[in-house]
Amino acid sequence: MSDSFVHMKNVHKIIKDQTIIQDLNLQVTRGQILALCGGNGAGKSTILRMIAGILQPSQGEIWVDGLRWMDNRKRYAELIGYMPDDYHFNQGLTAQETMTFWAKLRGLTKARAVEVLAEVGLEKTGTKPVSSFSKGMRQRILFAQALLARPALLVMDEPTNGLDPYWMESFIQLINKAAADGQTILFSTHQLQIAEVFAHRIVFLRDGAVSLEGTGEELRGQLGSARLQDAFAELFGIIGTRK
């Protein structure tokens, strides 16, 4: 096994007789920010859920900080802050009550719940019901939830969906700070300009396999295209290739 912080080795995932992920090998070093890109159905969420321990590979192994999910599920879960692409909030609770509930589940204090809500700019609106929140504000609650326990690994599915330009910038700053503090970050996005701005490495998936990977600069160099978005369009054509 390598000294990578996240190591996926020969991972396959089969769901309902369909191969969703095929022979995936992926390594992420500590403190690295890695963006997973690819069209609809390429397998981004499936990979992130497997790393988060929500799904298990059909074949192959995944280590986070040298630990496999089946070795010690509690310790494994403690290593990871997972931000799902969607979540059905309890509409009756305020943002602060929601976050405090999640904090208590992790043995953390209400003060930490309030602090992390402030980090995502929801200190004032935190006392309002989540039912009154916009998509972007809900995204910020989910992001705060992933940050709660200051996890060694942040796994985020489409974290910038619905963020306005101001919060996009704040999100980038928070992620850069987390990486500078030694946290390792994996996220999926369709927004290649976001991946280019702050990911140390970009992995392009196609039909559950790695199609291309490198830094933004390397990929642009390889593809001879001024912008990754152009390269992406060239390579993948119309988004959504899997039948």
Ligand SMILES: Nc1ncnc2c1ncn2[C@@H]1O[C@H](COP(=O)(O)OP(=O)(O)OP(=O)(O)O)[C@@H](O)[C@H]1O
């Ligand atoms: N529970 C499931 N049952 C059947 N098929 C599934 C299931 N989960 C995922 N899939 C299929 O696996 C493939 C990959 O899905 P996944 O959600 O990982 O893709 P994605 O890259 O995150 O897509 P998007 O960009 O649209 O969010 C898709 O073809 C999807 O239909």
